[in-house]
Amino acid sequence: MALLMEAGEEPKTDEEIFDLEAIAALKESAAIELKEKGNEYVKKGRKHYPDAIDCYTRAINQKALSDSENSVLHSNRAHVNLLLGNFRRALQDAEQAIKLCPTNIKAIYRAAKASLSLDLLDEAKSYCEQGIQQSPENEELKKLAGKVNAKVQEQRQHEIEVSNAVKEAEALLSAFESRKIKMGKPAYQELTGIKKPVLDKNNIMHWPVLLLYAEAMSSDFIEDFCETDMFSVHLDMISLHDTSNCFLSNMFSETTPPLPWDRESSYHRHALELYYEVYPGMTLSRKEILSYLLQRTAASNLEKFSVETDDAGHSSVSNGGGPKWVKVNERTTLHDVLMKPNLIVPGIPVFFIVSKTSSFYKVFRSGNWSPNFSSN
Numbered sequence: 001m002a003l004l005m006e007a008g009e010e011p012k013t014d015e016e017i018f019d020l021e022a023i024a025a026l027k028e029s030a031a032i033e034l035k036e037k038g039n040e041y042v043k044k045g046r047k048h049y050p051d052a053i054d055c056y057t058r059a060i061n062q063k064a065l066s067d068s069e070n071s072v073l074h075s076n077r078a079h080v081n082l083l084l085g086n087f088r089r090a091l092q093d094a095e096q097a098i099k100l101c102p103t104n105i106k107a108i109y110r111a112a113k114a115s116l117s118l119d120l121l122d123e124a125k126s127y128c129e130q131g132i133q134q135s136p137e138n139e140e141l142k143k144l145a146g147k148v149n150a151k152v153q154e155q156r157q158h159e160i161e162v163s164n165a166v167k168e169a170e171a172l173l174s175a176f177e178s179r180k181i182k183m184g185k186p187a188y189q190e191l192t193g194i195k196k197p198v199l200d201k202n203n204i205m206h207w208p209v210l211l212l213y214a215e216a217m218s219s220d221f222i223e224d225f226c227e228t229d230m231f232s233v234h235l236d237m238i239s240l241h242d243t244s245n246c247f248l249s250n251m252f253s254e255t256t257p258p259l260p261w262d263r264e265s266s267y268h269r270h271a272l273e274l275y276y277e278v279y280p281g282m283t284l285s286r287k288e289i290l291s292y293l294l295q296r297t298a299a300s301n302l303e304k305f306s307v308e309t310d311d312a313g314h315s316s317v318s319n320g321g322g323p324k325w326v327k328v329n330e331r332t333t334l335h336d337v338l339m340k341p342n343l344i345v346p347g348i349p350v351f352f353i354v355s356k357t358s359s360f361y362k363v364f365r366s367g368n369w370s371p372n373f374s375s376n
Contacts, residue, residue, distance in 0.1 A: 027064035034059035035073060042080060049080050056080070071101035078110045082117075090114040105135050109144065116148055121155060124148045161298035169293035171199055173286060179205075181338050182283045186292060186347025188212075191219050194295050195348050204228060207334060210350045211238075212371060215360040216261040225349070227335040231274055231328060266358040274328040275352045275364075277371070278342045292347065324367040325352070 038055030041048040056077040060070060078093035091114035097107035112127035128145035131138060176183060186194075188210055195208040209225040212218075222234055258265040284292070294300050328337055328351060338345060352371070354364050363369050 024064060027062045031059040031062035031064045038076060049084055052080050053077055067100040071097040071104045071107060075104055075107040075110060082110060082113060087114045087117040091118065103134060105131055105138065109141055112144055116151065121148060121152050125152065158298060162302065165294060165297035165299040169290050172197060172293055173289055175199055175205055179339060182344045183289050184281055184283055184344035184346050188350060192221060192348065196293055208348050210348060212350060212352050214352045214354050214364055214369065215358060225334055228333055230333055231330040235272060235330060264358055266355040271355040271357045273354055273356050274330055275325040276328060276343055278324055278326055281344055283344055325365065
């Protein structure tokens with residue numbers, strides 16, 4: 001009897017041949033029935049997709065059908081896995097279907113679709129081209145090929161944007177180093193958001209600068225402070241807006257009414273002094289600076305940089321028992337101030353404005369006052 005034969009043993013009698021043919025016929029019938037049952041499950045909807053996969057799998061395991069028929073089974077299982085979002089399994093099944101029958105257009109289409117879903121764009125494009133070559137009028141393949149080409153263009157554009165973002169960040173890092181600017185952990189972002197400097201075509205740096213009025217715990221923001229500008233230029237131009245967005249005269253001129261918080265009327269242009277804070281801290285490493293500069297760019301999730309980004313760039317700054325606040329000569333340029341050895345830039349330059357005629361002035365200069373700003 002065929003059931004008692006060893007695996008791989010050839011039938012020796014007519015009875016054994018008959019039994020093997022009967023077993024093969026039963027397996028083939030079972031495989032066909034399982035295939036049809038799987039198709040019915042697919043028609044019933046998503047709830048029955050796992051049952052359909054089970055039927056196709058059992059049909060394949062019968063090992064009773066031809067290559068072309070097994071190709072259909074693998075292709076059908078790939079279709080259901082696509083519907084379930086199991087793209088890797090769908091691709092594996094579609095590739096097996098193509099291997100069994102290279103002219104299976106549905107399998108080629110599903111291989112292309114799974115590849116696209118996995119962002120395997122080269123493979124998706126190759127499968128589309130293969131399918132269209134075999135079936136030039138296949139509209140579904142043409143439509144899918146269009147999606148693939150659009151995704152390829154989108155990826156190329158993204159790669160260009162990533163490359164440009166990295167180049168700009170590396171150029172800024174190089175500019176910091178050549179200018180001996182020390183970058184620290186960003187601060188006051190609740191007031192400014194994420195802001196970063198830019199380099200113009202002449203390699204001149206333009207900074208966003210935050211001005212903090214220590215006495216009032218309020219702020220002003222300069223979007224573009226060119227590093228070659230003197231502070232006096234911007235202090236002369238500080239204006240405020242009324243509720244209708246119309247510019248008023250310089251907020252610190254003698255003819256302008258004092259601001260609501262200036263109870264002593266001490267904040268006039270001639271009385272203003274500008275300071276930066278000296279606080280002990282570690283500077284950021286090159287990697288940390290690049291990471292900061294790449295925030296909110298196309299390269300924000302980039303894990304590897306094309307420049308050396310070891311942490312050897314860490315250094316510390318201490319005031320050495322000196323004053324906490326260092327007065328800025330307003331006739332000095334931003335470039336010259338940022339090069340000061342005791343200044344760490346907290347993401348963007350931050351300067352404090354006080355009036356030397358205010359009663360708060362002595363408190364500030366004593367070093368006993370600490371900033372505690374919030375958005376206003």
